[in-house]
Amino acid sequence: MRLAHAAIAIAAVFSVALPLFGSEYQIYLAELILINIVAAIGLNLLTGNCGQISLCHASLMAIGAYTTALLTTRLAVTYVLALPAGVVVTTLLGASLGYPARRLSGLYLALVTLGFLEVVSIAIEEFPDLTGGVRGLKLAKPELVGLLLKDNALYFFVLGMTALAICAGWNIQRSRYGRAFDAVRQSVIVAQALAIPPGRTKLLAFSIAAAFAGLAGGLFTAVVGFIDPTEFDISASLRDITFIVVGGLGSVAGSVVGAVVLTLLPETLRGAKEYGDVVYGVILLGALVLAPKGIVGSLAFLARRRDSKGGLT
């Protein structure tokens, strides 16, 4: 456990100090990692803790991104208001998934979320005058109460938002809602016996995941400055799932580790050139074979085994 505290401290110091020594490229990468962390935490609460499969996490990010983008470009709403507005809209739309989740699970729920993903994608393309359609939407750099959010200012803003998200995720997990999530994942019948309403719990889980995704999407518009529907397709959703599976299901640390590792991986694989996808797939498979419970999950497992071998338990 000491090790975990030390790791967190080092990570915090590193992320704060990055602008001192990092190039613009590295800072941009860090921003992408932070955005993915936010998205991953939300998905992990839904899937890792509450056990609900979602293939539409990327489209929830899209809703957040497009809402924030449209408010800032078309309606000249300032970013500091557009961002939470995006979160709210995404949460409401994401909550609608709670309805099918009441009655379906596993493969069937996954397919409903797939349907949701495709419908959102088509909706974005169908209103090009509003959303830019397949041509995408370009955005100006956002402002935060007069301070133009670019370079270091943007980085610290994203870092701050991510820190809040990590805090929130951590606290939700340890709250009674988090315990309700775990109960529903393990057994709906037992949950009901414990007076935990499964339907409402799933609804809450989907809403929370959507909120995180909406935040991630809104931050994405500020960092990249250009959005189009192909950034939020099924591969993006699957990529979000790989973050939490490789990092570790059901833990905030797992979301962080998975997002960091798998966002950095394609960038470090630039040397593999056109073989980048192949190497990525192989490494991903390798990670799954070596650590089927995820990196954090496996580390925790090993730590428990080592502790129990020590004798006093």
Added chain:
Amino acid sequence: MFGARKLLSALATSLSFAMLAAIPAAAEQGVTADSITIGAFGPITGPAAYIGLAGRDGATMAIKEINAAGGINGRKLNMIFEDDGHSPAKALAAVKKLIDEDKVFMLFNVAGSNGTIGTIDYVKEKGLVMFVSFASAPGVTWPFAKNLFRGGTTEVPRYGELYAEYIVDGLKAQKIAILSGREEYPKNEGDALTKQLQKWYKITPVKRAEFNIGDKDFTPQLLDLQQADPQVIAFFGNPAEAAIALRQAKELGLNQQFFVGTTMVDQGFLTAAGPAAEGASGFALIPLLPGSSNPAMKAWRAKWSAEYPNLPANRPNIFDVLAYADMYVVAEAMRNAGKDLTTDRLIDALENLHDYRVGPIASPRSFAKTHHIGNLRLQPMQVKNGEWVQVLWESKRPSDILQRYH
């Protein structure tokens, strides 16, 4: 609450760091006493890989030749290529890496529109020259930016002008139907054609139908077109869909002449469509396709095959040739800029290029102080006996494109 306190204190410290000095503007970089470093990027993974790989290989071959012939004013060219996966986010990462870490002198863009649009603002801010070989996205040349140049592909409205003139004047058609895919480039081609038909000839297409990328059946659209009884059907999409659509058109009894978009005017379309392609016409981005029997092209192909002996089917494609030709354009401008090479002098040299091309395999490039549109020419072609053959037709109407730059 564990974690919250630690993170809050980290936040506080970080806010005080926010007052740190701004990043200094990028000075002249990438030019040393004996080398010039060019940063290039494009998709080499994912469905658009055939664009980026060809762009990379064509440019690399040009650089090799230039260096073998002595380089540019005593310096050797050096290219660093990054993948953008056809994703705007990854393209921006590639550009930031090239500019900020690899310290390149200029950017050579073989990315297509997807990877380009998201990087324009950043590149404008940084001030480096970005030479865009493949993308047709309007933002590269309008609004005018001092450091952005468009090479091989021409402006989207220009496609509309040439297509409209050829269909009405060359193919002598008045009743035109358009079948276009719901993706950026095909949609642009379709919209540009519609707009220009109206503007220049007061003709409205008798039908405009759309299809989705990846569709395997076009019966509803083709039946719709058949009812409108057009003389020419313009098809804008990808070779995969074109092949199925053209085959089904024949099956359903549509015997109209087909006019296809530039993506189809390449060997890949012929391989896919087979006999159904016969008689189709379209415009090529380059004057000679890689399969042509023209001696200059044959010589170029021989060089290419020697350089890349093991490459997949239908390579070299038009993007190999385009990137090769455009790299020579960049090199020529660098040479004209002289030994004291700076971004401003490169811009000057590019703007003073008039009708430069490396040989008959390329179309001429000209830039000006007022606009950076390098190419306004496309080559009309038709499929005869299973090959794309040049059509002897010249555009007679002057382009309207340059009017807004005055």
Added chain:
Amino acid sequence: MTWRIALQLALSGLSVGSIYAIVALSLAIPFKASRVLNFAQGELVTLGAYIALVLSSYGLPYPVMVPATLVIAAGFGILIERLFIRPIVGAPEFTLVIATFAIGLIIRALIRIHWQDNVFFLPAPYSGPALAVGPLRVNPSYLVIIGSTAALVTLLVLFFQQTRLGKAMRAVAYNQTAARLMGISVGKVFGSAWALSAAIGAAAGLLLAPVAGINPELGHLIVKALVAAVIGGFGSLGGAVFGGLLLGVLETYAGALFGAALKEVIPFAILIAFLLVRPNGLWGTTQVRV
């Protein structure tokens, strides 16, 4: 809409639906045999098509190429299962699903490196100009697809009902632990399941090659196949086929009546409708756990 157009649309709808049907059938197999959603199934179809492409480039005659393709594809299936799936067989369900996604990615990327995104059509001996039925036209390849799919369904139903291996697969899909306790070698069953999935996928690839075009993104048809499987019901092989045909017809009519945008939405609207109202599909035998 005239009669001629309405009937032609129906015929074309069944034709494109036959493509969905055969891919849906190949998707239903791994589900029936191991209850795992195989994200790589689309790539197994693509792989089969490219194997056929390579074999035919060596000049093999069609009647030889077909069984050769199926056998080689089955071999790949066994190889993939042994190398990548066996080591993670006890892992959580999500891990398996992501593993299949990774496998699909690798297959697609490798194919792309060698053949790029060129599109190849592989004519078969039955390929030819469209047959005329009055004023209507139908391409013979589609008739072959429908016929072959029907034949495959019959064979597979017999396989699962009557043969030892087939029954063992169903047992493993139903309850792995119980099957193991009954003396069934689960490892061998998984290997056989992947071999069968790959072979049926390859059959789909072979049938699609003359009409749908072989390219690395062929596997994207899996999305439509999923919708078809939901309509028919995941446990029912015949249902998946029916679902594909129905989807093709509905999609084609939607396109004719409402345009391309709605044509794209229709499959997912149907998907969501079925999942909300009748998740078991029309003939599904699996229970929908909540």
